[in-house]
Amino acid sequence: MSVTVDVRGAVRGLTHRDIETFIASCLARLRAENALVRQPDEASVVFVGDADMKRLNRAWRGKNRTTDVLTFEGDLDTPPGAPVSLGEIVICLDQAGRQAREQQHSLATEVRYLLLHGLIHALGFDHETDDGEMNALELRMRRRVGLA
Numbered sequence: 001m002s003v004t005v006d007v008r009g010a011v012r013g014l015t016h017r018d019i020e021t022f023i024a025s026c027l028a029r030l031r032a033e034n035a036l037v038r039q040p041d042e043a044s045v046v047f048v049g050d051a052d053m054k055r056l057n058r059a060w061r062g063k064n065r066t067t068d069v070l071t072f073e074g075d076l077d078t079p080p081g082a083p084v085s086l087g088e089i090v091i092c093l094d095q096a097g098r099q100a101r102e103q104q105h106s107l108a109t110e111v112r113y114l115l116l117h118g119l120i121h122a123l124g125f126d127h128e129t130d131d132g133e134m135n136a137l138e139l140r141m142r143r144r145v146g147l148a
Contacts, residue, residue, distance in 0.1 A: 004044040011047070011093070013108040019045055022112055022145070026119050029144045035123055035137060040074065040086035043122070045115065053092035068095040069114040071121035089118035109147070116141055 003020040023043060030036040048056070053066045060070065069092070074085030091114045093107070100110035117138060125134035142148045 004042070005047075011108055011111055013106060014111055018108075019111075019115065022115060023119065025145055026116055026141065029141055030119070030123065033137065033140065035120070035125075038084055041083040043074070043086035043119075044088040046088060046090045047093050048090055050092060050094040053090065053095065056090060066092055066095050068092055068099060069118045069121075071118045073122050073124065086119070087122045089115060089122065091115070091118070112145075112147060113142070116145065116147065 003016070003023055005016045005019055023045075027036055027039065031039070050066045053070070054064065056070055057067050058064045060072075061067075070090045072088040072090070074087030078084050091111060093111075096110045096114055097107055100107045103110065120134055120138055120141070125137065127134040127138075139148075
């Protein structure tokens with residue numbers, strides 16, 4: 001699987017390879033949960049600051065504030081033989097840093113939480129509209145990937 005990481009800010013203790021390995025681990029466990037129908041070939045992770053995230057959140061969700069993570073779903077229903085894109089996960093490092101301090105863990109750990117959350121969104125889950133399925137899946141996955 002190819003993971004493109006657009007780093008506009010550094011995450012100490014989390015390399016491109018670490019992100020790729022973490023995503024692959026999450027996807028393997030999501031497949032075991034039957035939450036992943038088809039293995040994606042590619043994904044994109046973008047790190048931004050508050051201003052960019054606020055602009056994206058306003059443009060795509062109509063919310064004029066920053067947020068920690070936005071997911072832009074790819075196309076998991078491509079024809080056989082065509083590359084399958086998981087989509088793009090955009091993480092706000094400023095917000096992630098605030099949340100890491102609040103939770104008293106590292107920025108790298110918080111980014112892993114947000115990557116997992118974004119991955120689950122990319123698979124079509126939405127905690128704002130479901131009956132708790134996404135949250136339950138995310139809690140199980142946190143334990144399985146060592147984030148609990």
